[in-house]
Amino acid sequence: MFINVLYEDNHLLMVEKPINIPVQADDSKDEDLLSMLKDYIKEKYNKPGSREKRINMSRRRKNSAARQKRRLLIYGAAGIAAAAVIAVTVPLLQKRQTAVYGETQLQRPESGGAGADAEGADRKPQQKVIAEGIDISGLSKEEAAKVLSEKFSGPIKVQGPDETVELRNPVEAEIARILESAPGQAEEVKLSFDYERMEQEIREQAAGLADKWDQKPVDSNVVSYNKETGVYEYSKDRNGRNLDQDNLVTSIMRSVREGDYKSPVEASFSITPPARTQAQAKAQYQVIGTFTTKLTNNKNRNKNVTLAAEAIDGLILKPGEEFSFNNTTGNRTKEKGYQPAGAYRNGVLIEEPGGGVCQVSTTLYHSIIEAGFKTTERNAHSFAPSYVEKGQDAMVSFDGYAGPDLKFVNTSAAPVVLRATVSGLELKLSIVGIPVLDDGVKVSIRSEKVRDAEPTAPSYEENTQLPFGTEKIVDQGQNGSVWKSFRVLTKDGQVLKEEPLHNSYYKSKAGVIQRNTTFPQIEETAGAAESAGAADSEGAAGTQGGDVQAPEPEQPEAAGPAGPAEEAAETQVPVN
Numbered sequence: 001m002f003i004n005v006l007y008e009d010n011h012l013l014m015v016e017k018p019i020n021i022p023v024q025a026d027d028s029k030d031e032d033l034l035s036m037l038k039d040y041i042k043e044k045y046n047k048p049g050s051r052e053k054r055i056n057m058s059r060r061r062k063n064s065a066a067r068q069k070r071r072l073l074i075y076g077a078a079g080i081a082a083a084a085v086i087a088v089t090v091p092l093l094q095k096r097q098t099a100v101y102g103e104t105q106l107q108r109p110e111s112g113g114a115g116a117d118a119e120g121a122d123r124k125p126q127q128k129v130i131a132e133g134i135d136i137s138g139l140s141k142e143e144a145a146k147v148l149s150e151k152f153s154g155p156i157k158v159q160g161p162d163e164t165v166e167l168r169n170p171v172e173a174e175i176a177r178i179l180e181s182a183p184g185q186a187e188e189v190k191l192s193f194d195y196e197r198m199e200q201e202i203r204e205q206a207a208g209l210a211d212k213w214d215q216k217p218v219d220s221n222v223v224s225y226n227k228e229t230g231v232y233e234y235s236k237d238r239n240g241r242n243l244d245q246d247n248l249v250t251s252i253m254r255s256v257r258e259g260d261y262k263s264p265v266e267a268s269f270s271i272t273p274p275a276r277t278q279a280q281a282k283a284q285y286q287v288i289g290t291f292t293t294k295l296t297n298n299k300n301r302n303k304n305v306t307l308a309a310e311a312i313d314g315l316i317l318k319p320g321e322e323f324s325f326n327n328t329t330g331n332r333t334k335e336k337g338y339q340p341a342g343a344y345r346n347g348v349l350i351e352e353p354g355g356g357v358c359q360v361s362t363t364l365y366h367s368i369i370e371a372g373f374k375t376t377e378r379n380a381h382s383f384a385p386s387y388v389e390k391g392q393d394a395m396v397s398f399d400g401y402a403g404p405d406l407k408f409v410n411t412s413a414a415p416v417v418l419r420a421t422v423s424g425l426e427l428k429l430s431i432v433g434i435p436v437l438d439d440g441v442k443v444s445i446r447s448e449k450v451r452d453a454e455p456t457a458p459s460y461e462e463n464t465q466l467p468f469g470t471e472k473i474v475d476q477g478q479n480g481s482v483w484k485s486f487r488v489l490t491k492d493g494q495v496l497k498e499e500p501l502h503n504s505y506y507k508s509k510a511g512v513i514q515r516n517t518t519f520p521q522i523e524e525t526a527g528a529a530e531s532a533g534a535a536d537s538e539g540a541a542g543t544q545g546g547d548v549q550a551p552e553p554e555q556p557e558a559a560g561p562a563g564p565a566e567e568a569a570e571t572q573v574p575v576n
Contacts (some may be wrong), residue, residue: 002018003015003040005040013037013041015033021033021036021430022423045068129188129191131178131179131191132148132152132192132450133145144179152256152259153169153175156169156252156256156265158209158264158265158266159264159265160212160213160267161213164264167199167205168205169256170256171256178192178193188202202253202256206249207245209243209267210245213340214241215239215241217238217239217240217275218240218274219275219281220233220234220276221276221281221414222414222417223235224314225314232282232285232432234285237276239271239272240271242269244267245266248267258538263345276414285433285434286435287419287430287432288366288434288436289366289368289371289372290370290429291364291366291367291430292427292428293388297312298341300339300356301355302356304341304353305356306422307337308332308357308360309429310330311328312325312360312420313419314419315418316416317415317416317417317418319412321409322407323408323409325361326398329357340352341354343355358385360427361396361406362385362388362394363427363429365378365406366388369445370431370435370442371431371443372436372443373408373409375394376408377405379395380504381392381393381404381506383507390481392445404414412436413434414434418431419431419432440492441490443488444488444541445486446498448483448484448486449486450481452480452482453479453505456509458477459511459513460514461474461512461515461516462517463515463516464516466514468517468520469517470515471513473511474511475509475510475512476511477508478508481505481506482503485501485502486498487499
C-alpha cells in the first residue's frame with residue numbers, strides 16, 4: 001500500500017494515515033502502520049533484513065532491555081502517527097490542493113494564513129503538475145486525463161480519393177503514459193507528450209493507407225478483335241497515384257499539437273501517367289511478325305487448313321501466357337468439319353481427317369520467330385514437307401492433347417493478337433503487338449544441311465495391266481537428311497547475331513514402282529494347227545515360205561514423278 005509522506009527529516013516522519021489501517025500490530029494480524037513505516041525506512045535507506053525476520057528475532061529475545069526498546073519504538077511510532085492525523089485535520093487549513101500521484105490525493109495548506117500554525121511554515125510545499133501547459137495540480141489521474149483529452153484528443157479523419165477514414169489517435173495512450181510517469185517527490189513537475197513516439201504511430205497508419213490507396217498506372221492494351229468488322233478494341237488507360245505520406249503525417253501531427261480535429265485532413269498524391277494511353281496504343285500496335293505459304297489444289301486439304309486458321313484468328317495472348325496449337329484448334333475430327341486427306345502413319349500413306357493443318361502450324365512458326373519470340377516446343381516432320389524449306393517446318397499431331405505440339409510464350413509486356421487468313425491458295429499467319437525488337441532489327445531462320453540420311457530401297461508393286469517387262473514410277477520417294485537451323489538477327493542488312501535454333505532429321509522415303517513381270521501365255525487353236533501343218537507340207541513339198549515371227553513387245557511407258565504427298569495432322573508421323 002502507498003503511504004503519503006508529508007514531512008521527513010532525521011528525527012521526524014509525518015505521514016497521512018490510510019483508512020482502516022491500525023497504527024500498530026494487534027491480535028488481528030492485519031498490516032499496521034508501524035510495520036509499514038519500518039519497511040519504508042528500510043527500503044529508502046537500504047537497511048538490511050526484512051520485516052518478518054526482525055519480528056521473529058524480537059520475539060525470541062528474552063532480555064527485558066530488548067523488550068523495553070521495542071515498546072519505546074512502538075510508542076514513538078504511535079506518536080508520529082497521531083501527529084500526522086493532527087496535522088491533516090488542523091482546522092486552520094484555508095485551502096486544499098491535490099497533486100497527481102498514484103491513486104491518492106495530496107493535501108496541504110497553500111500558505112500560512114491568519115489561522116495557520118507555526119509548523120505549517122516548515123512543511124514541504126505541495127507538488128505542482130503542468131502537462132502540456134495545462135495545470136493539473138490537485139487532480140486525480142482520471143480528472144487529469146479528462147482535462148487533457150478534452151484539449152488534445154479527438155477523431156483523426158483523413159479524406160482519401162473516394163472515402164473518409166478515421167485513424168487511431170495516439171494522444172489517449174500518451175496521456176495515460178505521462179500521468180503514470182509523474183514523479184512523486186519533485187516540487188514542480190512539467191509533463192510533455194512524446195511527439196516522436198506519436199508521429200511514428202501516425203506514420204505506420206499512413207503506410208497502411210498507402211497500401212490501400214496507391215495505384216500503379218495502367219497502360220492501354222488490345223483486348224479483343226472483331227472478325228466481322230476487322231476492328232481491334234483497346235482498354236482504357238489510368239494514371240497511377242502514390243500517397244504523399246510525409247505531407248499527411250505532418251498535417252496530422254499539426255492537428256494533434258493544436259488539438260484541432262474539426263475538418264478531415266486532405267490526403268495528397270503524386271500522379272504517374274501511364275506509359276501508353278489508349279490513343280498511343282492504337283498507334284503503337286502493329287504487325288510484328290508475318291509469314292505466307294502456298295496451298296495445293298486439294299480441296300479437302302485446303303478445307304482443313306481453313307478450319308485451323310479460323311480457330312487461331314483473333315486469339316489474344318496475354319503477357320506471360322503460353323500458346324498451344326493443339327489446345328487452340330482442338331481435336332481435328334469429322335464432327336468439326338475436317339476432311340480426309342493424305343497422311344503418313346508409321347511410314348504408310350493413309351487418309352485421315354485433318355490433313356494439311358501442319359502447314360498452318362509451320363506458317364505460324366515462322367511468324368513467331370520473326371516477331372522476336374522463341375518457341376517452347378517445336379517438332380520436325382518425319383518426312384520433309386514441300387511447302388517450306390527443310391529445317392523450318394513445325395509438325396503437330398493431336399493424339400489426345402499428348403501429341404507433338406507448337407508452343408510459345410508471349411514474353412512481351414503487352415498482349416498480342418494472332419491473325420490467320422486464307423485467301424485463294426495463299427495462307428497467311430501474323431502476330432499483332434507492340435514491337436519487342438529494337439527499331440530496325442529483323443529476325444529470320446537460316447538452315448543448312450549437315451548430311452544425307454541413308455537411302456531407302458524402292459518398293460515394287462506388280463501391275464499386270466502394264467505391258468510385260470515395263471515399269472511405272474508411282475512415288476518418286478525422297479532421300480532423308482539432317483539439317484541445322486539458326487536464328488539470325490540483322491539490321492540494315494548486317495548480321496548482328498546468329499545463334500543455334502534447332503536440328504531437324506528427315507527420314508528417307510522409299511519410292512514406289514509398279515511393274516509387270518508376268519510372261520504372257522500363247523494359246524493355239526485347231527485352225528492354226530492345221531494351217532501350220534499345211535505350211536509344213538507345202539514347205540516339204542518345196543513351196544516358198546518364211547518363219548512365223550512373234551509380235552514385238554510394247555515399249556515401256558515413260559515413268560514420271562508423282563505429286564507431293566498430302567498430310568494429316570492426326571498422325572503419328574505426318575509428312576507435310
